[in-house]
Structures are given as structure tokens and as C-alpha cells.
Amino acid sequence: xxxxxxxxxxxxxxxxxxxxxxxxxxxxxxxxxxxxxxxxxxxxxxxxxxxxxxxxxxxxxxxxxxxxxxxxxxxxxxxxxxxxxxxxxxxxxxxxxxxxxxxxxxxxxxxxxxxxxxxxxxxxxxxxxxxxxxxxxxxxxxxxxxxxxxxxxxxxxxxxxxxxxxxxxxxxxxxxxxxxxxxxxxxxxxxxxxxxxxxxxxxxxxxxxxxxxxxxxxxxxxxxxxxxxxxxxxxxxxxxxxxxxxxxxxxxxxxxxxxxxxxxxxxxxxxxxxxxxxxxxxxxxxxxxxxxxxxxxxxxxxxxxxxxxxxxxxxxxx
Amino acid sequence: xxxxxxxxxxxxxxxxxxxxxxxxxxxxxxxxxxxxxxxxxxxxxxxxxxxxxxxxxxxxxxxxxxxxxxxxxxxxxxxxxxxxxxxxxxxxxxxxxxxxxxxxxxxxxxxxxxxxxxxxxxxxxxxxxxxxxxxxxxxxxxxxxxxxxxxxxxxxxxxxxxxxxxxxxxxxxxxxxxxxxxxxx
Numbered sequence: 001x002x003x004x005x006x007x008x009x010x011x012x013x014x015x016x017x018x019x020x021x022x023x024x025x026x027x028x029x030x031x032x033x034x035x036x037x038x039x040x041x042x043x044x045x046x047x048x049x050x051x052x053x054x055x056x057x058x059x060x061x062x063x064x065x066x067x068x069x070x071x072x073x074x075x076x077x078x079x080x081x082x083x084x085x086x087x088x089x090x091x092x093x094x095x096x097x098x099x100x101x102x103x104x105x106x107x108x109x110x111x112x113x114x115x116x117x118x119x120x121x122x123x124x125x126x127x128x129x130x131x132x133x134x135x136x137x138x139x140x141x142x143x144x145x146x147x148x149x150x151x152x153x154x155x156x157x158x159x160x161x162x163x164x165x166x167x168x169x170x171x172x173x174x175x176x177x178x179x180x181x182x183x184x185x186x187x188x189x190x191x192x193x194x195x196x197x198x199x200x201x202x203x204x205x206x207x208x209x210x211x212x213x214x215x216x217x218x219x220x221x222x223x224x225x226x227x228x229x230x231x232x233x234x235x236x237x238x239x240x241x242x243x244x245x246x247x248x249x250x251x252x253x254x255x256x257x258x259x260x261x262x263x264x265x266x267x268x269x270x271x272x273x274x275x276x277x278x279x280x281x282x283x284x285x286x287x288x289x290x291x292x293x294x295x296x297x298x299x300x301x302x303x304x305x306x307x308x309x310x311x312x313x314x315x316x317x318x
Numbered sequence: 319x320x321x322x323x324x325x326x327x328x329x330x331x332x333x334x335x336x337x338x339x340x341x342x343x344x345x346x347x348x349x350x351x352x353x354x355x356x357x358x359x360x361x362x363x364x365x366x367x368x369x370x371x372x373x374x375x376x377x378x379x380x381x382x383x384x385x386x387x388x389x390x391x392x393x394x395x396x397x398x399x400x401x402x403x404x405x406x407x408x409x410x411x412x413x414x415x416x417x418x419x420x421x422x423x424x425x426x427x428x429x430x431x432x433x434x435x436x437x438x439x440x441x442x443x444x445x446x447x448x449x450x451x452x453x454x455x456x457x458x459x460x461x462x463x464x465x466x467x468x469x470x471x472x473x474x475x476x477x478x479x480x481x482x483x484x485x486x487x488x489x490x491x492x493x494x495x496x497x498x499x500x501x502x503x
Contacts, residue, residue, distance in 0.1 A: 036486050047491045056491050069487045079494040083487050088477055090494060099470070101477050156484075165485055181488050210474065235478055241470045251478040260475040271467065276460030278468060281492055283475075285468055286459065298475040300489075307459065 021126040028142045028163075029117045029126055032156060035163035038062055042195060043135075043186035044074075049179040049281035059195040070196045080199050091202050098202055101210040101239075120255045123147055123230040129155060134166040135183045144256070149173055150228050150305045151257045152282055162188055170282040172302065179281035212239045217248050217263070224261055225312030228305055230254040252309065259299030259309055266292050277303055291315035323352050327360070469493055 042059045054076075060069045066085030073079040080091040090099040120126065129141025139157040146153050153175075157167040166186065170178045215238040217223075227233075231252040241247045247264040266273065266289065273294055278285045284306040286297040290313050297310035322339040325331050331339070342349040472493035476482075481489050 033483060036484060045488060047488070047495070049492075049495075052495075054491060054495060056488070058486070058488060060486055071487050071490055073491060073494060081487065081490050081494065083490070088473075088490075090473055092494065095466075099473060101474065168485055168488075179492075181485070181491075234480075239474060241474060242467075247474075249474060249478075251475070253478075253480050255480055256484065258475070258479040258481070260471070260478065262471060262474070274460070274462050276462040278462040278464050280464045280468075280472075280495065283472065283492055285462075285464070285471065287462070288459075296471050298471045300479065300481065 021121040021124070022128060025126040025128045025142050026117055026121060028128070028140060028158065029120070029144075029156075031163035032142070032158045032165050033117065035158070036165065039162060039164055039188055040067075040191045041164065041186060041188045042191055043183050045181055045183045047179070047181055047281075048177075055184075059191055061191045061193065061196055068196045078199070082196070082198055089198065091199050091205070093201070096205045098205050098207045099210070100207060101212060103212055116255060120144070123151065123254050124153070124256070129157075131160070132157060135186050137161075137164070137166055137186065139166055146173075148229070149302065150230070150308075151254060151301055152178060154256070159188075164188060170300075208240070208242060210239045210241075211246075212237050214238075215248055217250065221316050221318045222248070222263060223314050223316070224250060224252075224309065225314055227252060227312070228254075228259075228301075228309060231257075231259065231309075234258075257300045259297060259301055259306060261309060261313060262294075262296040262298070263290075263313070264294050264296075266294050269294070277307060279303065286310040288313075319346075319349060320352050323349060324356060327353075327356055 040060055040062045042057075044055060044057050047054045047056065055074045057072045057074055058069070061067055069083045071081045071083075077093050079093065082089045082091075086103040088101040090101075092099065124144040124146055127143050127145070129143045132139050132141065134157055137159040138161075140160050142156045142158065144154040144156070153171045153173075155169045155171065156165055158165050164186065167180070167182045169180045172178055215236050217236060224233075231254050233250055234253050235249075235251045237249050238246050239249055241262070241264070245265055245268055247262050250261045252259045252261070273287070273289070275288055277287075282300050284299055284301065284303040286303070286306045288295050288310055293315070295310060295313045297306050297313075299306040299309070319339065319342055322331070322335075323343070326336065326339045339349070343353055473490075476490050476493045479489065
């Protein structure tokens, strides 16, 4: 009897040891965050999702004000995105549009500090993976396994020396890949400024301003009910989408995955509204109607989680 | 009453209007017979395989065991595309049913998706049970394609994703990818 109990106890302890985050893995995660924040680099990466792949070029120039980054999609139409700490400009040649998302309050930008990594361990088991060579760099893998079905898991491969992230895979609870980013070429340091110029062709394109401002939706009778465990509201703003009416956006996050809830009036909409769920890679988009308003929930989380948040949106007139 | 039962099946009644037909179904044998007949017609029209003989009893027993959930009846998502022409009289409905059952027996099966609310498969429901069944159908929403309009939400969402702190702006590629996606509006 006591032997059985002992064996059982041993199994339990071994199971726990395997499941828990290790300090070494958490330190690696911190190293990745620091590298993303501080390094300048240029590179080419492939984004894979289902049977689709897309190659893009990326350049980042680190700086005291958060740095400047540029992403250029190399396949299909040459879409480009320029990002500074408080402005994002998307250049979309197909519609000859520049979408500008400017933050009046830079504090609204939810940067995760390396010190906050420990809180991730509440919802993910962070463990060490294998070592492997990617794009010429010797990489260390770190695995974030979710503790529940509400979020996806992540496997990250980072340069053993600098901590620069070279590959990131998002997987569901069956271990199936939802999407993957892999650098095929990377040069760290020494980024010429002209690599970060906006596209010259974009002069004369239509500019759509998001006009982001802080908001408090609770005062207007709207509420998002029982939230997902570990997800807390990180920001709430009013903004424009296209040139339509203002939309309210609330963002919930567990520190890694994020879910946005958009609420906008149905009246005045010209295009048809379709109720249901759409997916692209690890992102699910759930649309429903509440009190003659359109509720759109966008999240890097399993469809059931996105839907669960969407179904708790309520309106109580005051 | 027959018109009301038909409207009930089509999810066309709201809160207060529901009471009368549901009460009738609870006590009135004719009402229950009408309810069954309309469902037979519906099954024939939709090409569904006919239900087993004691299905009514088994479904009722299962419903009795389930917890009672009260929720709003869903709107257009649930509304089946059912013809209204069989409302006027039971006679016309019966003739139509016989005609269609006969026709369906020889017509090729269309493999139609079960778009009709499960309400239509659960005879003799009590009000709360109707809501519970309807609720479970809402848990499996329609699958939609990603459209150019979705991209605006993706861009707006991406800006606030903490993933940026981990990975830089690479994940932004998702929000502009929609433009090259095969599924466009």
C-alpha cells in the first residue's frame, strides 16, 4: 500500500516538475523581449498559415523613442507598414490608401516589459526546447504551453547570443500549427535610415485617419460580462474605421494573446452585415448584433474564446 | 391556432405571443397533432431522413433532464427559409405533405445542411426548453470568409497586441494579408 502511494506521489511530483515553468526558460523569454526592444536589424521572413505562405522584408532601427520599423510584403501587391512608437501607417496600393493610426496618448501603447514575464507563467508553462540552427544562427527554443483551452501555445526560437527571435510558431491544443513566422535572412545592427522611408508612390493616396481617443464605454450602458480567466482590459478607445462612424474598441489581454471588442451602430451602414466567425491563421473574428449595434471581436485566441467574449457583450440603457 | 403554431415553428413570435400556442401544445391533442404534421412537412421539404417512431418520447425525456436556460430567441440567423403557404388550412397542408413525401421518395437527395432550428425537431416543448435548444444552436455560428473590411479591424487590433513587444511588427503581416487573400467581397 505504502509503496503504491509512494509511486503515485513520485508520479505527481514528476508531472508537476514537467508542467511548471523553469527559471531558465523565463530568463530566455526576458532575453527575447529585451532583444526585440533594443536591437536594430534587417531581414526577410516567411509567414505561413494553412497552405499559404507570404514573404516580407523587415527593418528596425532602435532608438530612444521606441525606434522605427518598416515591413514590406514582397509577394503580391507591395503593401508596406511603417511604425513608430505612437504612429502606424499602412500603405495599401490596391485601394491607393494610407491608413493612419496615431495615438494621442503614447501610454496607451501596451508595451510588455521584460519584468512582466513572470505574470505570463500564470497562464502558460514556459519550458526550454531544443537547440537548432535557423538562417545561420544557433537558436534556443522556448515553449509556452497554455494551462487551459482559452489560449494558443507558442514555440519561439531565439538566437543563442543576442536573443533575437528567428522563428515563432503558434499551435492549438492538439499541437497543430496555426501560423508560423520564420526568418530566412537576418542581419543584426547597422540599418541605413533610407531603409525606413515611406513608399514614394504613396503621394496623393487617400489618407484615412483613425483619430484614436480615450473612451469609457461603461458610462454609455455597454458592458462586456464575465471575462476570460487571465484576460484583463488593457485599453479602451474611440476611433474611426474607414470613413464610417466612430467605433469603440476595448482590448483584453493575458500579456501575450489579445482580444479586441469593437462596437459600432448598425444605422448608416451601407454594406451587408454577416453574422458568424471568420479565421485567418491564429486570428479569429466573431461578428454579432446587439441592440442594433454591430459587435466585432478580433483575437489571437481560439474561436471558442473569441466567441465567449463576444457573447457576453450587453447593452443596458441608462 | 394552426397559424400560430406555424409562426412558432418559424421563430416569428416574440415573448408575449409565445404563451398561447405553447400552452395549447401543452394540453391540446389537436395542437400537438398539428405540430407533428407541420414538422413532417418541413422534414419532407428539407429532405431530412424521417425520425424514428419513438423519437418524440426520447427527445422529450432528454429535454426533461437538461438544465433550464432562458435566453432570447435568436434573430435572422435562426430563421429558417420555410414557405408560409401551408399556414391557411390543415387540409391544404396535409395534401402538400403527401405530395411532397411522395415526390421526395423519388427525388435525388440534396444533402442540404441542417439550417433549420433544432426547435423544429423537438416536439412538445415547454417554453423554457425552446429557449434552451435555440441557445445551443447559437454556439455554432456560421463560418465567414475574411474580407477587405475585416482588414480594418485587424489593423486596429494589431496596434494594441502585446505580441508586438515579443516579436516586433512581423505579426502585422496578418492584417495586410487579407488584401491578397483569395476570398474577397
